[in-house]
Amino acid sequence: MTKIKVSDIEIKTCPYCGSSKLNLFSDGSGNCLNCDKSFSKPAIQNKCTKCGSTELKRYIDKENQYVYCTACDETVPLDDFIKEKERGTKSEYFCTECGADVSENDTTCPKCGTSFADDENDDEDLNGIRGTHSKIGYYLMLIGAMVYLITFIVSMSYTPKFGNINDIQDSLNYSKMMAAISFLSIFAFMIGSLIQIRSLIERRGI
Numbered sequence: 001m002t003k004i005k006v007s008d009i010e011i012k013t014c015p016y017c018g019s020s021k022l023n024l025f026s027d028g029s030g031n032c033l034n035c036d037k038s039f040s041k042p043a044i045q046n047k048c049t050k051c052g053s054t055e056l057k058r059y060i061d062k063e064n065q066y067v068y069c070t071a072c073d074e075t076v077p078l079d080d081f082i083k084e085k086e087r088g089t090k091s092e093y094f095c096t097e098c099g100a101d102v103s104e105n106d107t108t109c110p111k112c113g114t115s116f117a118d119d120e121n122d123d124e125d126l127n128g129i130r131g132t133h134s135k136i137g138y139y140l141m142l143i144g145a146m147v148y149l150i151t152f153i154v155s156m157s158y159t160p161k162f163g164n165i166n167d168i169q170d171s172l173n174y175s176k177m178m179a180a181i182s183f184l185s186i187f188a189f190m191i192g193s194l195i196q197i198r199s200l201i202e203r204r205g206i
Helices: 078-088 117-157 165-204
Strands: 003-006 010-013 022-024 030-032 043-046 056-061 064-069 075-077 092-095
Touching: 010 022, 064 078, 075 078, 117 165
Parallel strands: none
Antiparallel strands: 003 092, 010 043, 022 030, 056 064, 064 075
16 A cells, blocks of 8 residues: 545546545556546546635636636636645645555554555565566677677588588588577577567556
8 A cells, every 4th residue: 555645726536427535546546436436547626725616617807817716706817826726735645545644754654554665665676677677688689699690600601511421411410500599599689679678668657
């Protein structure tokens, strides 16, 4: 489990039913406790800075834009609303296990005892694994390319002998060995390339 940072001037709601009873995860996804549907990210509604209502309207008077709250009749210029939102937003965290408020520096929930440090350690371990995979892929590509190049040079410089049956057999065995080495080097290069591509996709979150 983890602790989630939420905004005091924004309400995160279910994109399907509009409920604010959500179970959010650290990657921004979650599920709705009301309709039991999952989503990649919640919808966000702005709150009135005076009364907290989400019933806000935006209108234009001549060249000026305003935000109007239908609940308390508060009207503020759009620019002032945005500045107030950026300046006055009070951030807090809550535990996704029990919903209790926690601080940014808490490593465990004071109410249910859920540890938040595990999530950070998991992220560090995952980054370490991805870095290791990237290095393995790079070295496989490098080794595969070098072995193939050496095999190609040796094959080009080799002159087969056809004096007797033994020479022919040796030449065939040599050709088979070079072909096997070439195949393995190409295979290693392809595996390394796939590992590199997968690591890149995971890092970019595609």
